[in-house]
Amino acid sequence: MELIxxxxxxxxxxxxxxxxxxxxxxxxxxxxxxxxxxxSGLQPFExxxxxxxxxxxxxxxxxxxxxxITECSHLLVFAAWDTxxxxxxxxxxxxxxxxxxxxxxxxxxxxxxxxxEYPQQDAEENFNHAAKQAFIAxxxxxxxxxxxxxDSTPMEGFDPAAVDDILGLRDKGLRSTxxxxxxxxxxxxxxxxxxxxxxxxxxxxxxxxx
Ligand SMILES: Cc1cc2nc3c(=O)[nH]c(=O)nc-3n(C[C@H](O)[C@H](O)[C@H](O)COP(=O)(O)O)c2cc1C
Numbered sequence: 001m002e003l004i005x006x007x008x009x010x011x012x013x014x015x016x017x018x019x020x021x022x023x024x025x026x027x028x029x030x031x032x033x034x035x036x037x038x039x040s041g042l043q044p045f046e047x048x049x050x051x052x053x054x055x056x057x058x059x060x061x062x063x064x065x066x067x068x069i070t071e072c073s074h075l076l077v078f079a080a081w082d083t084x085x086x087x088x089x090x091x092x093x094x095x096x097x098x099x100x101x102x103x104x105x106x107x108x109x110x111x112x113x114x115x116x117e118y119p120q121q122d123a124e125e126n127f128n129h130a131a132k133q134a135f136i137a138x139x140x141x142x143x144x145x146x147x148x149x150x151d152s153t154p155m156e157g158f159d160p161a162a163v164d165d166i167l168g169l170r171d172k173g174l175r176s177t178x179x180x181x182x183x184x185x186x187x188x189x190x191x192x193x194x195x196x197x198x199x200x201x202x203x204x205x206x207x208x209x210x
Contacts, residue, residue, distance in 0.1 A: 008197060010146035012153045015190045016071040016183035025148040026074055029182065032144030036137035040114060042092050044084065044130035045137065046174060048167060050075040062162035063179065068153050072181035077167065078138055079174035080130035084118035131177040138178050145182055155179040
């Protein structure tokens with residue numbers, strides 16, 4: 001199946017059948033999210049993978065009671081950094097030096113530029129920037145899920161403060177940003193499963209400037 005066919009097959013499942021997704025598929029979906037590019041390579045988010053049914057039951061009422069939360073196999077919570085700190089920036093730059101095995105002057109200058117700007121910025125502005133990076137990983141995870149023939153539902157329909165409380169995210173310097181269910185569609189019961197996908201035409205989306 002070609003990528004475009006898989007993306008046409010993918011839709012935001014409204015109901016799932018509870019079937020468990022094999023761990024090797026989950027691992028490849030998470031690896032794709034890990035490989036997502038982010039601004040300055042900071043990867044300013046973490047992903048919580050919830051398999052625990054009790055925890056899903058707790059989250060469902062604060063997620064507009066969407067049934068797919070408890071019907072899915074794995075519930076991913078993308079949690080962005082609440083702000084940029086010196087430690088967080090240094091961690092990624094040090095990791096890069098360690099993995100590549102050398103220090104580069106340009107890279108070190110860039111570290112100093114970020115250190116002189118990001119930690120001083122408003123925390124809300126930093127969180128919003130971090131959240132955008134988490135959304136890139138969300139997109140890639142959805143494509144990877146479709147590639148595995150695993151259904152998914154991206155979800156912003158939840159109360160982030162309540163999810164933060166349930167998972168104790170604020171104590172970790174994180175804020176829930178977006179959810180992604182992984183599982184298998186209940187094709188016969190999902191009103192959306194067989195409806196034609198609607199997207200605006202290319203000419204309303206793309207402007208080519210020669
Ligand atoms: C960031 C984001 C948040 C979304 N939140 C929800 C949600 O809370 N509940 C839901 O059923 N669908 C949600 N959706 C699904 C969209 O409504 C859906 O992707 C869109 O209508 C396009 O349809 P398709 O994904 O089925 O092709 C969300 C999608 C995105 C990308």
